[in-house]
Amino acid sequence: MRFLFALLLSLIIAVPIARAETSDPSNWNAVLSQAKGQTVYFHAWGGEARINDYIEWAGKTVEDRFGVRVTHVKVSDTAEVVSRVLTDKAAGRSEGGKVDLVWINGENFAAMKREGLLQPAAWATKLPNYRFVDVANKPSVERDFTVPVDGLEAPWGMAKLVFFHDEARFQKPPASAASLGRWISENPGRFTYPQPPDFSGTTFLKQLLVELTPNPAALQAPATDENFPAAVAPLFAWLDAAHPNFWRSARAFPRDYGGLRQLLADGEIDIAFAFNPADASSAIANGELPDTVRSFVFPAGTLGNTHFVAIPFNAAAAAGAMVFADFLLSPEAQARKEDAAIWGDPTVLAVDKLPLEDVTRFAAVERGIATLRPEELGPVLAEPHPSWVERIETEWARRYGVIQ
């Protein structure tokens, strides 16, 4: 009788202890053995077939080497995933969550961090492959839209805002926000951006803001009721002037990046933009765009940032997610990702600090016909603090979200 009682008691004690054990990447072997046999549900945008293929390759490799199965859950909008994890938290669901790893950055990361939806302890900086990350030259790997990463998400790739156009239609693309404004008035109906709060739409607005605002340094700090109106006045002046000459006279906007790219493919607009410098090449390879399309940037600089993968607080397969995230950071995976024939997404690693064999791997990477070489990408403008975007979205909706 007492034996049974002791057994029961030990079970009761043992179970919480078992649950309390979180994966600590400092003890990588323990993580590897915990991860073996797990299935990682990786929630990532599924709108680009080449990215989907890459994720599938990465998943298969990780399964072969580490016994971790990866399932790519295709989402149309990362905000859905944030919402899902938030709903879990609202329901009091602190473990066994359906999302193990999510492709994320910027406002979505800021939201997840703020609402406490991520793994509480820093894990990304402890991953074995993190030592190769180019922290010195790529500050955005540690500050995601000015919000400190604190090791809560692992960098995956670099993003830079690049524009692209069809050279067959016109030759000299605009070189700044001001000259873009002039170009739009000379070419009515040939430009637009996805409707905020879509990520690429707000990115374009941020680019304009950074270029046009009187005091760019103020953007690195949170927006306040005092500094906001003056800082954004030039932005909205530009929009007020340009919108009447927009595609559909700004009475409608494409819903997301996919919609924007399709407009360029159909010839409805002449300039599009993307965050992945190799996107134009991807589209050409897909047969969506003619091979006369070329990328361009503003010489004074365009926004650049890092995109990450993060693990929610209630992930069921946190160890597996870490193993996968670490593989995504490996030189092998990063080089393959940079290959324009595969995806073309720039690496987060410091290539010159890698072992020799990996350096050669990177040197051999094909960039793609429409892709600018890294030295041609131009200066990186720093992302503003997320609070600026929130306010801009609200203000945009107030001014342009309802056409009378």
Place this chain on the structure above:
Amino acid sequence: MLRLFPAAALFVLLAPVAAGLAGILLPAFGYLPTLGHDDVSLEPFRQLFAMPGLARSALLSFGTGLATTAIAFAVVILFVAGWRGTRLFRTLEGLVSPLLSVPHAAAAFGLLFLIAPAGFLVRLVSPELTGWERPPDLLIVQDRLGLAMSFGLIIKEIPFLLLMTLAALPQARVAEMERMTAALGYGRVVGFMHGVLPALYRQVRLAVLAVLAYATSVVDVAIILGPTTPAPLAVRVLDWRNDPDLGGHLLAGAGAVLQIGVTGAAILAWLAGERACGALARVIAKTGWRATADSWLRGLSAGLIILSAATILAGIALLGLWSIAGPWRFPDALPAAVSLATWMRVGPGLLGPLRDTLLLAVSTSFAAVALALGALEREARLGRAAAGRGLRLLYIPLLVPQVAFLFGLQILFSWLGLDGAFPAMLLSHLVFVFPYVFLSLSDPWWSWDPHYGQLTRALGHGPSFVFWRVRLPMLARPVLTAAALGFAVSIGLYLPTLLIGGGRWPTITTETLALASGGDRKIAGATALLQALLPFLGFAAAAVITSVLFRNRRALRSSG
């Protein structure tokens, strides 16, 4: 055991709705303790009414809902009135099931590829007739009045209303009425309006209201074809929920409450319209207006119905064309090359979702049919001549906007640890599938001649024997049709699968919308085509099974 059925059906279907509604009512008033919102307040509503263009969004949903339902219903009734019994009618009768089985999203994509400024119709006439080398800057799709969206809704509502009307025709004694009104000198259409429509409308009323409720709160069609400045209310509610910065669950809760109000207002407006039409009809009847020269009206109704059917079919064909297209630039009318590259690329990735889709759809329709038959048999044994009042409650899931209770349901399932689990998926699909299955099965069930049962009982067999060996076999055709309908509805469900599935149940429908966010029409075409063809398989299977079962039974082979 059978005793449980109507109560079980009611519980299984209303409990999720009730739970879901609770799940939005509480946040709507500011209460969501697990996320740190402890105090009840009207703040979410204050925030809601401060949203720009809110009235426009609400009015848009209200207006398009009423307009599309009225137009679709008018077209269907005019068509039935003018053409019943003709060969054209029989042809369209045969097409109803395939047209119905095309999910809303696929039909919307088809329409989009057809009528957009860069779409097929413009490409056909450019540049030869129009001189356009680039797509014109015309606001056709996403137009602010929601006309494109309305068109997309109407072409899908027409087959559904036609199906419901056809099912209700036998009760309305159409043939006799038509003879009588013709003998009195009335033209076909007006004769139908006076003689048949009153009885007929009473039968299809709930179906019409269900269409109305759907149209005022539709999400996927609105995303594909609807305006964006501002978007209809339901789309905005979904966006708000996905944006934690803007207030997330609280604002979405308040918005969902407003959506219920909008749908409710539309239903009330419709009911008022019923009264008005009834009064008008009585006034007209008193004048004795014969309206014998109605051939133009008949022609119009035929034209409109053919147009709507042709649009759906053309849209599907276009999806197919895009799926096998190589590069296809504007203004070419046809692709520069055809290839199977797109299929080979997305095909393997779609096998998993295909399996999940079929598993869910087959189980749901099976469960729905079983539940419906059980409830109906129970009612029959209690000696009620027609469906009891209580079962009318089963239509509530069709009248409550999806957006309104799905959020709450998601929270409930997450709390129970059931999100993404098969029983949760089955239940959430069942909530939407069952009412359609029940609607479809109810009339044929009660039209069955009870004398067959009495005879069999008098021969010494019990009620169970009568159910399994007499009634069920005789009703095989309606049962299989209802199952096929349930199958089709399940396949087309987007929001429930997305929200309750937790990403574990990628179906063809969710994959279509996820892949379409990339903007590649070839991929969108392939997945949407697959989504369109699947339900058709269900109806085809039902037809094949029936003809095989009854190959030697003449009385049951033709539609009874």
Place this chain on the structure above:
Amino acid sequence: MTADRRPEHGLVLQDVRIRLDGELLVAIDAAVAPGETLTLMGPSGVGKSTLLAFVAGFLGSDFEATGRVALNGRDVTALPAERRGIGLLFQDALLLPHLSVGGNLLIGLRPDVRGREARHRAIEAALAEFGLHGFAARDPATLSGGQAARVALMRTLLARPEALILDEPFSRLDAGLRGQIRELVFAESRKHGLPVLLVTHDPADAEAAGGRVIELG
């Protein structure tokens, strides 16, 4: 063989009163001896079919009924329809459309004929007796009115009922056939000594039945 006229035999309707919403619809107190036919006549809506439903065991829940129904000494008032042993014939033959003629007959054949062989032989015998030899595999929808009526009668008799209820069974048949089928039905009921309750509009039916006639309403 003379039918036994003791009250324990035959169909007895004792003080049967059927009410709808409190109003008395039908009241009857009668006995039908084995082999005899009681004909009920009257205008539409007077309650003839309601009474039949009560006797057969199908009275709708809207009605209230008092009184007793006894069959060959058994009180069947509280029994479910399938245990009463009362055969039914309606206006239409109502052959089950999803079964063959043979299948319809098998539904009727009482269960104590066991085994596939024996049951099929019984069916064939019945078909031959009624002049429909070889019809077992036929689709009921292909039968003529007269043939269908005969199959319906066969089906009822194969269940060895102890009484028959006929609800205007000849009204759908055309004039020539009517006489034939009528003869057949009453010949069989007399042969098997079955008390029969007949509801009809047609006085010729009543005449052919030969028994008492009660005018309801």
